Amino acid sequence: DTEVTQTPKHLVMGMTNKKSLKCEQHMGHRAMYWYKQKAKKPPELMFVYSYEKLSINESVPSRFSPECPNSSLLNLHLHALQPEDSALYLCASSQERASGSYNEQFFGPGTRLTVL
């Protein structure tokens, strides 16, 4: 299984709502990533988890709260979002990097989020 799955595919939420995005992989990867992609823009890294610990937080506002309950799952909890947070949210996973090697990131199909 070389697939990263994301649910839901589409999400519409109000600015006062609380919602969560889910990502799952069964490739035995120990690093998982959240990216944000605005329309007609490249993906931008938000968070990286390595062995279920947060290793990178790219100065993302606290209204985005990541969680990695186990090595196969990655969640992104959303609260009090703004309309400008509307975007495609991509999840990716990779092996934990070994010295001198490269570990490809496998991307999921994304969740398209609209904040009203």
Added chain:
Amino acid sequence: AQSVTQLDSQVPVFEEAPVELRCNYSSSVSVYLFWYVQYPNQGLQLLLKYLSGSTLVKGINGFEAEFNKSQTSFHLRKPSVHISDTAEYFCAVSDGGKSNFGNEKLTFGTGTRLTIIP
């Protein structure tokens, strides 16, 4: 610091014609280079990658790219395009975890929209 420049935001090409999508990079360390494709309403799929060795890299769907260190370029080419190649193409660079991140941090270019004209 690393960065990627994709000079062409849109490239229209007639079906069965050749295409080249340009990518230039800058980095203070040795790099890994990638091309990803994103079909409408989908995630990213890796087309090909350069890690080391031969500068001509072949990928999926008939694409290839050439790493040119002196010109800091990694242009993507296909000799004959098909309607199904219509997509957004992103060039990306990684420092291979040589920064303090510990994992591969990908920096993407702004993308090139390839449109195939029947």
